[in-house]
Amino acid sequence: MRTRSTVAALLPLVLAGCLSAPPPVNLPDARAIGFDGAHAVAPDCAKLMQPSHLVDAGFARPGVPFGCATYSNLAAMLARPEDLVAPVPYGGADAQTAADAVRRYVEDRVKQPTPGKTLTTGSPSH
Numbered sequence: 001m002r003t004r005s006t007v008a009a010l011l012p013l014v015l016a017g018c019l020s021a022p023p024p025v026n027l028p029d030a031r032a033i034g035f036d037g038a039h040a041v042a043p044d045c046a047k048l049m050q051p052s053h054l055v056d057a058g059f060a061r062p063g064v065p066f067g068c069a070t071y072s073n074l075a076a077m078l079a080r081p082e083d084l085v086a087p088v089p090y091g092g093a094d095a096q097t098a099a100d101a102v103r104r105y106v107e108d109r110v111k112q113p114t115p116g117k118t119l120t121t122g123s124p125s126h
Contacts (some may be wrong), residue, residue, distance in 0.1 A: 017100040032071045034075075045072075
């Protein structure tokens, strides 16, 4: 019984040596996306490169550009890139308008939007 409790006490210490190093503290955030006045600019992935912290038994693991794909995709998807530097203040939601829209939908009386009065940045070209 004593051997079993000793092994149980030492097992976490032995297994702790197999763990990788903790991730770096200075991971990038949304500030990695630039803005050139008209378009969002994807980050330079070379600047985001971090060395691999995997325990790899001597094999050279490639570095990892944390956040590069995420922020490159976000920069490509921004409909209004100016929001990065000068976001439009949120005006809040109008509960009565939303309730009326749901009621019209349920009663099958959906209104089509008036051309030129929509808030989208463009129409899909289907």
